[in-house]
Amino acid sequence: MSERTLVLLKPDAVRRGLIGEIIGRIERKAGWTISALELRSLDQATLEQHYGEHQGKPFYEPLVAFMASGPVVALVVEGERVIEGVRALAGPTDPIAAAPGSIRGDFGVIVRENLIHASDSAESAERELKIFFPSAV
Numbered sequence: 001m002s003e004r005t006l007v008l009l010k011p012d013a014v015r016r017g018l019i020g021e022i023i024g025r026i027e028r029k030a031g032w033t034i035s036a037l038e039l040r041s042l043d044q045a046t047l048e049q050h051y052g053e054h055q056g057k058p059f060y061e062p063l064v065a066f067m068a069s070g071p072v073v074a075l076v077v078e079g080e081r082v083i084e085g086v087r088a089l090a091g092p093t094d095p096i097a098a099a100p101g102s103i104r105g106d107f108g109v110i111v112r113e114n115l116i117h118a119s120d121s122a123e124s125a126e127r128e129l130k131i132f133f134p135s136a137v
């Protein structure tokens with residue numbers, strides 16, 4: 001069963017020149033396709049919507065500031081089990097806990113600057129795709 005997920009390459013990934021590296025890993029998974037892709041700067045309202053579940057947590061304000069600190073690459077990826085699959089490619093939130101071989105495990109050190117966002121469930125994907133690609137939903 002084909003699914004769609006929202007992926008964001010965070011400002012650290014863009015600044016460090018890792019767009020190609022990370023998108024390459026996603027592209028190489030058999031049968032997955034990128035159906036939308038855009039470099040864009042995120043405003044406060046978009047970030048508040050996207051990270052609403054984290055409002056009030058100690059890391060929320062610095063997270064939003066970081067996500068607005070430079071452009072991100074937003075993608076829609078489609079394919080078999082792609083929601084679970086991109087999360088597996090990314091690795092856990094803390095890059096030091098993430099296994100080598102995962103995107104966060106290979107390239108990240110600090111928790112906030114962990115390179116990639118990927119929707120964590122079908123419900124999150126639907127909600128997030130509406131925020132970033134309303135015309136594609």
Ligand code: GDP
Pocket residue numbers: 054059063092093111112113114116117118120
């Ligand atoms: P994700 O789904 O793996 O991206 O993690 P969450 O949804 O829990 O958190 C959203 C983002 O907030 C993470 O990707 C990190 O960039 C950041 N974050 C989460 N937890 C922490 C934390 O404990 N400390 C800091 N500094 N940042 C965090």
Ligand code: MG
Pocket residue numbers: 120
């Ligand atoms: Mg999350």
